[in-house]
Amino acid sequence: MNQIEHRAAKTELSPGELARYSRHLILPEIGVEGQRRLKEARVLCIGAGGLGSPAALYLASAGVGTLGIVDPDDVDLTNLHRQILYGTKDVGRSKLKSAHDRLHDANPNIDIELHNCRFSSENAQDLVERYDIVVDGSDNFPTRYLSNDVCVWARKPNIYGSVFRFDGQSTVFAPHLDGPCYRCLFPEPPPAGSVPNCAEAGVLGVLPGIIGMIQATEAIKLILDTGDPLVGRLLHYDALKMKFREFNLKRDPECPVCGEEPTITSPIDYEQFCGMNAGAEAVAAATAIPAISVSDLKHKIDQKNPMVILDVREKFEYEIARIEGSQLIPLDELPDRISELDPNAEIVAFCHTGMRSARAVQFLQGHGYKRSFNLAGGIDAWAHEIDPTMQKY
Numbered sequence: 001m002n003q004i005e006h007r008a009a010k011t012e013l014s015p016g017e018l019a020r021y022s023r024h025l026i027l028p029e030i031g032v033e034g035q036r037r038l039k040e041a042r043v044l045c046i047g048a049g050g051l052g053s054p055a056a057l058y059l060a061s062a063g064v065g066t067l068g069i070v071d072p073d074d075v076d077l078t079n080l081h082r083q084i085l086y087g088t089k090d091v092g093r094s095k096l097k098s099a100h101d102r103l104h105d106a107n108p109n110i111d112i113e114l115h116n117c118r119f120s121s122e123n124a125q126d127l128v129e130r131y132d133i134v135v136d137g138s139d140n141f142p143t144r145y146l147s148n149d150v151c152v153w154a155r156k157p158n159i160y161g162s163v164f165r166f167d168g169q170s171t172v173f174a175p176h177l178d179g180p181c182y183r184c185l186f187p188e189p190p191p192a193g194s195v196p197n198c199a200e201a202g203v204l205g206v207l208p209g210i211i212g213m214i215q216a217t218e219a220i221k222l223i224l225d226t227g228d229p230l231v232g233r234l235l236h237y238d239a240l241k242m243k244f245r246e247f248n249l250k251r252d253p254e255c256p257v258c259g260e261e262p263t264i265t266s267p268i269d270y271e272q273f274c275g276m277n278a279g280a281e282a283v284a285a286a287t288a289i290p291a292i293s294v295s296d297l298k299h300k301i302d303q304k305n306p307m308v309i310l311d312v313r314e315k316f317e318y319e320i321a322r323i324e325g326s327q328l329i330p331l332d333e334l335p336d337r338i339s340e341l342d343p344n345a346e347i348v349a350f351c352h353t354g355m356r357s358a359r360a361v362q363f364l365q366g367h368g369y370k371r372s373f374n375l376a377g378g379i380d381a382w383a384h385e386i387d388p389t390m391q392k393y
């Protein structure tokens with residue numbers, strides 16, 4: 001953080017900035033010197049979603065002088081219950097443009113650098129090099145491993161956050177500050193498809209707000225070089241119990257990235273590392289759950305192939321969007337209602353993205369329904385590939 005201090009010594013705050021940040025300036029831990037540091041700090045937010053929204057808003061309002069945001073997505077209706085950077089008018093617009101408008105309104109004194117791309121092995125090192133601190137608001141394993149590795153190599157703090165249903169956690173990965181990195185804790189990713197995402201598992205809308213603000217707080221403390229950073233400590237938050245718990249984290253001397261004899265020293269293929277490249281057939285082979293693609297299902301429907309299209313989603317999801325001619329039996333009700341299905345029929349089960357229906361097919365196969373298949377990618381893939389007019393969620 002010496003570079004920030006060095007740059008801050010050469011900067012000034014205008015009368016307008018002094019007034020804007022007066023509630024900061026009056027804090028002895030910040031003062032004019034600290035506010036200058038904030039002005040000269042450069043923070044990269046990976047993702048402008050549930051975590052990135054509150055983090056970027058507070059960092060902008062706090063006067064962090066340069067905010068970089070990486071996100072290739074457009075605003076979706078289902079984002080709005082938690083991604084507070086956006087409003088209903090932004091649905092369908094690029095997240096970057098919408099975020100820029102909102103952040104610029106929050107604080108026109110700062111520079112907002114928009115990176116309209118996915119954070120990838122090709123661009124990650126170049127991007128991270130340009131910033132002092134990384135706030136990782138990503139929601140997938142390949143990006144987490146990538147941001148971790150790149151931050152370790154560049155000696156930049158990587159402020160981690162994640163949310164799941166009613167639980168969230170945050171820590172600061174920084175081996176150069178004697179803390180562990182993400183790989184010290186998780187040397188191997190979980191098997192592909194074993195951890196449901198927000199779309200499958202759900203998430204309390206407030207939760208990423210709280211975790212994203214913890215990430216922003218840690219970024220500000222690191223910039224100011226004040227307080228005790230969340231290095232070597234994982235803060236876990238349980239919204240239902242309303243409890244925070246803290247776990248001490250240790251570095252792994254044999255960590256392949258930050259250990260004594262690192263074996264990974266440049267970006268790898270993170271999608272492959274996390275098993276994300278496996279197609280429907282590969283996943284089916286690995287899990288022994290037979291699957292068909294949405295285009296195969298469309299073909300069967302067009303050929304008037306006799307079959308049952310089994311929807312195992314919840315009733316509210318059926319009301320958002322449905323595949324014509326499908327039969328709704330929510331997964332939880334399947335054991336009690338299995339007799340409604342003909343054991344000799346061909347059954348194609350689907351859900352939102354294919355995880356619940358995989359369990360349904362496993363159950364059906366185990367009960368003698370040998371001609372049952374999982375629809376790979378679920379109704380989400382159907383909406384993307386077969387029927388673009390379908391309401392996505």
Ligand SMILES: [Zn+2]
Pocket residue numbers: 175180181182183184185252255256257258259
């Ligand atoms: Zn490590």
